[in-house]
Amino acid sequence: MKNIEKYVKNISLQAKESSRILRGIDEKTKNAAIQAMADEIDNSREDISKNNSKDINNGKKEGLHKSLIDRLELTSSRVDAMIDGLLQIIKLDDPVGKITDLNTRPSGIKVAKMRVPLGVIGIIYESRPNVTADASGLCIKAGNAVILRGGSEAINSNQAITQCIQRGLANTKLDTHCVQLIETTDRSAVGALLQMSEEVDVIIPRGGKSLIERITKESKIPIIKHLDGICHVYIHEDADLEKAVDIAINSKTQRFGVCNAMETLLVSEKHAAQLLPLLQNKLTESGVEIRGCSKTGSYINDIKKASDEDWRTEYLAPILSVKVVTSIHEAIDHIAKYGSNHTDAIVTEDKEIANIFMREVDSSSVMINASTRFADGFEYGLGAEIGISTDKLHARGPVGLEGLTNQKFIVYGDGHIRK
Amino acid sequence: MKNIEKYVKNISLQAKESSRILRGIDEKTKNAAIQAMADEIDNSREDISKNNSKDINNGKKEGLHKSLIDRLELTSSRVDAMIDGLLQIIKLDDPVGKITDLNTRPSGIKVAKMRVPLGVIGIIYESRPNVTADASGLCIKAGNAVILRGGSEAINSNQAITQCIQRGLANTKLDTHCVQLIETTDRSAVGALLQMSEEVDVIIPRGGKSLIERITKESKIPIIKHLDGICHVYIHEDADLEKAVDIAINSKTQRFGVCNAMETLLVSEKHAAQLLPLLQNKLTESGVEIRGCSKTGSYINDIKKASDEDWRTEYLAPILSVKVVTSIHEAIDHIAKYGSNHTDAIVTEDKEIANIFMREVDSSSVMINASTRFADGFEYGLGAEIGISTDKLHARGPVGLEGLTNQKFIVYGDGHIRK
Numbered sequence: 001m002k003n004i005e006k007y008v009k010n011i012s013l014q015a016k017e018s019s020r021i022l023r024g025i026d027e028k029t030k031n032a033a034i035q036a037m038a039d040e041i042d043n044s045r046e047d048i049s050k051n052n053s054k055d056i057n058n059g060k061k062e063g064l065h066k067s068l069i070d071r072l073e074l075t076s077s078r079v080d081a082m083i084d085g086l087l088q089i090i091k092l093d094d095p096v097g098k099i100t101d102l103n104t105r106p107s108g109i110k111v112a113k114m115r116v117p118l119g120v121i122g123i124i125y126e127s128r129p130n131v132t133a134d135a136s137g138l139c140i141k142a143g144n145a146v147i148l149r150g151g152s153e154a155i156n157s158n159q160a161i162t163q164c165i166q167r168g169l170a171n172t173k174l175d176t177h178c179v180q181l182i183e184t185t186d187r188s189a190v191g192a193l194l195q196m197s198e199e200v201d202v203i204i205p206r207g208g209k210s211l212i213e214r215i216t217k218e219s220k221i222p223i224i225k226h227l228d229g230i231c232h233v234y235i236h237e238d239a240d241l242e243k244a245v246d247i248a249i250n251s252k253t254q255r256f257g258v259c260n261a262m263e264t265l266l267v268s269e270k271h272a273a274q275l276l277p278l279l280q281n282k283l284t285e286s287g288v289e290i291r292g293c294s295k296t297g298s299y300i301n302d303i304k305k306a307s308d309e310d311w312r313t314e315y316l317a318p319i320l321s322v323k324v325v326t327s328i329h330e331a332i333d334h335i336a337k338y339g340s341n342h343t344d345a346i347v348t349e350d351k352e353i354a355n356i357f358m359r360e361v362d363s364s365s366v367m368i369n370a371s372t373r374f375a376d377g378f379e380y381g382l383g384a385e386i387g388i389s390t391d392k393l394h395a396r397g398p399v400g401l402e403g404l405t406n407q408k409f410i411v412y413g414d415g416h417i418r419k
Numbered sequence: 420m421k422n423i424e425k426y427v428k429n430i431s432l433q434a435k436e437s438s439r440i441l442r443g444i445d446e447k448t449k450n451a452a453i454q455a456m457a458d459e460i461d462n463s464r465e466d467i468s469k470n471n472s473k474d475i476n477n478g479k480k481e482g483l484h485k486s487l488i489d490r491l492e493l494t495s496s497r498v499d500a501m502i503d504g505l506l507q508i509i510k511l512d513d514p515v516g517k518i519t520d521l522n523t524r525p526s527g528i529k530v531a532k533m534r535v536p537l538g539v540i541g542i543i544y545e546s547r548p549n550v551t552a553d554a555s556g557l558c559i560k561a562g563n564a565v566i567l568r569g570g571s572e573a574i575n576s577n578q579a580i581t582q583c584i585q586r587g588l589a590n591t592k593l594d595t596h597c598v599q600l601i602e603t604t605d606r607s608a609v610g611a612l613l614q615m616s617e618e619v620d621v622i623i624p625r626g627g628k629s630l631i632e633r634i635t636k637e638s639k640i641p642i643i644k645h646l647d648g649i650c651h652v653y654i655h656e657d658a659d660l661e662k663a664v665d666i667a668i669n670s671k672t673q674r675f676g677v678c679n680a681m682e683t684l685l686v687s688e689k690h691a692a693q694l695l696p697l698l699q700n701k702l703t704e705s706g707v708e709i710r711g712c713s714k715t716g717s718y719i720n721d722i723k724k725a726s727d728e729d730w731r732t733e734y735l736a737p738i739l740s741v742k743v744v745t746s747i748h749e750a751i752d753h754i755a756k757y758g759s760n761h762t763d764a765i766v767t768e769d770k771e772i773a774n775i776f777m778r779e780v781d782s783s784s785v786m787i788n789a790s791t792r793f794a795d796g797f798e799y800g801l802g803a804e805i806g807i808s809t810d811k812l813h814a815r816g817p818v819g820l821e822g823l824t825n826q827k828f829i830v831y832g833d834g835h836i837r838k
Contacts, residue, residue: 020755024779097778103800109789111799114777118811139487157489190646201811222641222812242836250836336439345830358533358829359516360443370528370832379837380530381522392537392620394812397828409799409816410777411764413789417669418798 004184008192011147011180015120018143018175023117027094029173034137036168038086041133044091044164045079047298051160052129059153063124071128072154082130082161089137092383095405096143109416113407117143119201121404122193123386124149124215126351128208129157135204136165136179138386145178149193152185159183194219198231204387204399224399226364226390227342228314229259231372234331234357236348237268241275243345243369245318248279250371251345253286257316259388260343260365260375264311264321266331269295272324275302288318295324311338328353332360339363341374341390364390364397423603427611430566430599431618434539437594438564442536442557446513448592453556455587457505460552463583464827470579471548476786478572485581490547491573501549501580503720508556511802514824528835532826536562538620540823541612542805543568543634545626548576554623557805561823564597566619568612570626578602588676602650610762613638623806623818628733645783645809647733647759649679650791653750653776655767656687660694662788663766667698669743669790670764672705676735678782678807679794681763683730683740685750688714691743695719707737711718714743747772751779760809783809783816 001009022030041048050072059069074082095115121144123135132148139146150158162181169176182189194203197220204224205215212225233251235244251262267275276299283290291294291306302383303322310321311334325331328346335344345367346357354368365375375398377385382400389395395403420428441449446545460467464622471493478488493501514534521531526556540563551567569577581600589593601608613622623643624634624694631644654663670681686694691734695718709715710725722741729740730753744750747765754763764786765776773787784794794817797803801819808814814822 020779020781023781024775095576104761105798105800107793107798109793109798114785116781119781196427199525221808224812240834246834246836254837276636327613336595353646356443359535360439362439362442362535362538363827365828365830366533367830369834370830371836373837374526374528374830374835375828379524379526379528381524392825393643396825406811406813406815408782409784409794411784411786411789411793413666413787415659415665415788417665417790418673418792 004186004188005038005192008182008189009196010079011182012120012193012196014177015145015147015180016199018177019120020118021175021262022140022143022145022178025143025174030141030143031090033169033172034086034090034140036171037133037137037165038083040164041079041083041161044160045076048074048079048157048160048164051152051156055154056155056225060313064153068153069072071156074129074157074248078130080309082133083177085130085134086137088383089141091380092141092401094141095402099410104357107418108413109417110412112410115405116408117405120147120151120199122147122200122203122221124190124193124203124207124210124211126151127153128160129154131206132158132161132181133165135386138199138384138401138404140174140178142401144404147180147182147193149182149190155183155185167404182338190215191218194221195223206387209387212294217372224387224389224395224403226259226340226388229261229342230263230312230314230338230340231260231342232264232266232339232344232345233262233372234266234325234344235268236276236328236346236350236353237270238346238349239268239271240349241271244275245278245282247345247347247369247371249282249286251373252283252288252320254373255372256318259314260372261316262320262372263315264323264338266323266325266334269324269326272296276322283320286318288320290320290322293324296322299324324335328356332357335361336362342388343367343372345372364388423605423607424611427601427608428615430601431539431615431823433571433596434564434566434599435618437596437696438536440594441559441564441597441769443564444562444593449513449560449562450509452588452593453505453559454511455590456552456556456584457502457584460498460580462504464495467493467498467576467579467583469703470575470779471785473575474573483572483710485787487572487744493548493576497549501552504549504553505556507802508560511560511820514821515561524836526837527832529831531829533829536824539564539566539688541566541568541619541620541622543609543612543622543624543626543630545570545630548573548580548592549579550625551580552584552599553803554805557803557820557823559593561820563823566599566612568602568609568781571791574602574604584624594760609634610637613640616640617662625806643806643808643810643814643822645678645807647760648680648761649682649731649733649759650679650761651683651685651758651763652681652791653744653763653765654687654690654694655747655772655817656689656763657768657772658687658690658766659768660690663690663694664697664701666764666766666788666790668701668705670792671702671707671739673790673792675737678733679791680735681739681791682732682734683742683757685744685753688743688745695741701737705737709741710737711741712743715758717740718743733759735757741776742779747775751776754780754782761807762786762791764791765788778789783807
């Protein structure tokens with residue numbers, strides 16, 4: 001085994017061991033630990049800022065793009081937000097230990113389900129350094145140990161934050177190995193982590209599509225992820241036009257670079273003549289370029305033709321592809337063919353049509369008369385989210401505390417045996 | 420692409436297409452389809468028997484072990500049981516479409532969860548040919564298309580049963596591609612199926628450990644599985660001795676070759692002197708060989724010493740490893756080190772001790788004062804089970820209809836947009 005593999009193996013074994021202790025810890029103790037983590041961050045603002053400056057200076061030297069430098073920066077208000085995020089997690093209900101579905105069987109045994117932690121979670125992220133604190137808080141609250149692997153450009157910031165977290169944990173009954181950072185920027189550490197299927201129960205990657213594709217390909221460990229957010233809004237023939245315009249514009253323009261923004265608009269042919277010129281005006285005001293099907297081109301001028309590639313593209317930019325459809329079935333077929341199982345919405349006043357769409361569109365969030373931008377852990381009331389899943393197994397959609405746990409069966413007998 | 424890959428790709432694409440239709444089908448129609456499947460099997464007993472005889476004759480020619488020939492055989496009563504299994508599935512509640520956790524958010528949107536099919540399920544099995552019917556019935560009822568790949572020794576039986584199922588489907592609104600059998604015995608078809616991650620949503624392997632290990636290693640598709648059933652019974656120091664003896668003997672001897680049979684008994688030192696001779700008598704009566712730790716050897720004679728390998732072994736045979744422990748923590752540590760997350764039981768009269776065991780033992784079924792043999796879909800009230808999962812994500816324990824579905828988010832608005 002190479003040194004880097006030994007290093008990652010050791011971290012993984014420590015995480016597994018600490019997750020065994022964490023599994024039995026009550027809510028009050030976990031909350032005290034998260035509070036201690038927040039306090040230590042608050043008390044270490046200077047140290048965090050110093051280390052963050054190192055990262056920013058290194059980034060500038062290496063010619064990182066301005067937007068990446070901005071993403072790196074931990075301003076005072078971002079540190080406030082990080083602390084506040086942890087305090088919010090304290091307020092969330094602890095799902096662990098909840099017993100449901102209790103049922104006495106003809107044999108006399110009582111069968112129920114108990115909610116339990118997953119165990120050890122590996123988080124691989126390219127995001128802002130605040131993920132270090134957010135992810136740690138969520139994992140601890142759900143009873144899981146966490147192994148963090150942040151982007152190499154944020155290594156000093158992530159180290160400073162992890163040290164705060166571990167000092168916080170050291171003041172409580174929790175093992176400091178509940179939260180560990182992989183402290184080498186050697187990229188092979190990621191590959192090593194993805195082989196630790198004996199110790200690590202799930203990998204959650206957060207970052208660009210290429211990172212997530214690479215991790216999915218290499219991992220021997222189950223993954224919770226989303227690759228793309230190719231979200232659709234379908235305006236049915238009976239839609240209320242005012243709602244339709246509001247929802248389409250909000251879904252596209254409220255923010256461009258987010259996974260729950262609309263990328264393709266599907267418009268019923270009955271509405272096309274009236275709606276498309278109206279939408280074109282408003283979208284143009286917001287600087288959005290339209291790429292349309294040939295029918296779209298017959299209702300509005302000065303647009304590009306959408307290619308097959310357009311229907312498959314998550315623009316994350318002020319571009320919208322538009323298709324005119326003749327029925328709900330054509331809309332559902334289009335979503336099935338080109339969608340990414342993320343978030344899709346219908347605008348309709350017909351409950352029966354809404355039910356068909358709701359049942360047949362196989363996405364992690366399906367919406368009726370609402371903006372796709374609502375697909376979010378906070379908006380859904382989960383509290384913070386650790387990510388969004390477009391997979392078919394386990395959690396679908398925004399993943400909060402519940403998605404970081406699972407249910408096992410528990411059986412109560414009184415000497416019962418099987419005949 | 421090789422011919423075999425093209426063949427499997429085509430089956431997978433057809434399954435995906437038919438799963439889209441199946442997703443929207445109501446319970447009544449699905450039940451009618453399952454009834455038609457059962458009727459066709461009932462009407463084709465002669466054809467099934469003829470094809471089954473072919474498999475048996477081929478098996479005898481190839482020198483298959485007597486137990487495998489027995490497993491292959493579809494006697495009249497086994498065909499009855501297959502039909503009855505389908506009729507039982509009709510009676511089970513359809514989980515698909517159920518809406519729960521409805522919650523109005525401050526923004527005004529209503530958020531809920533809806534239970535939905537997984538999509539396309541691949542079942543790879545070495546078991547009796549009745550799995551062909553059972554698995555098809557369960558998958559259809561849960562709204563999933565299924566691709567079946569049975570053992571090559573049962574190919575004629577599986578073809579005959581699948582033809583009945585498809586004739587049944589042809590009489591209903593369901594697409595016959597909802598149930599497809601891979602009709603080649605070429606082993607590379609399995610490898611091809613495991614690459615179809617665009618079309619197939621989950622693979623459920625049923626068979627020996629080596630099959631499941633191979634599939635886990637090769638698959639690009641998430642898997643629901645269990646590898647081992649190394650089940651423990653721990654007799655705590657305050658256990659009622661009569662219950663303890665009943666549960667230990669039943670867990671070990673009710674059937675030997677099953678995954679929920681006890682393989683290791685953990686006995687509190689306080690009870691060892693009294694219990695172990697008693698258990699030795701009873702186990703010897705049932706022909707069970709004991710392999711014990713050194714302490715065990717000081718309480719009873721004529722036993723083999725258990726090696727480290729014994730603690731890790733699923734005997735599936737009349738052998739039991741026994742360890743004397745000094746505390747519940749030693750018991751839990753042993754289970755964490757050597758167990759397989761399948762089923763573990765404690766015998767105790769102390770609720771607090773029971774709670775510690777229930778919470779800290781990370782197995783798919785954890786039992787208090789009950790035989791491990793209860794870990795079963797029928798015993799738990801799930802109806803039939805498609806398998807047992809010892810994984811940490813998605814379904815844990817016996818997997819019934821609910822484990823063949825998942826929940827997505829649904830959102831109801833009335834023109835709501837995100838501010």
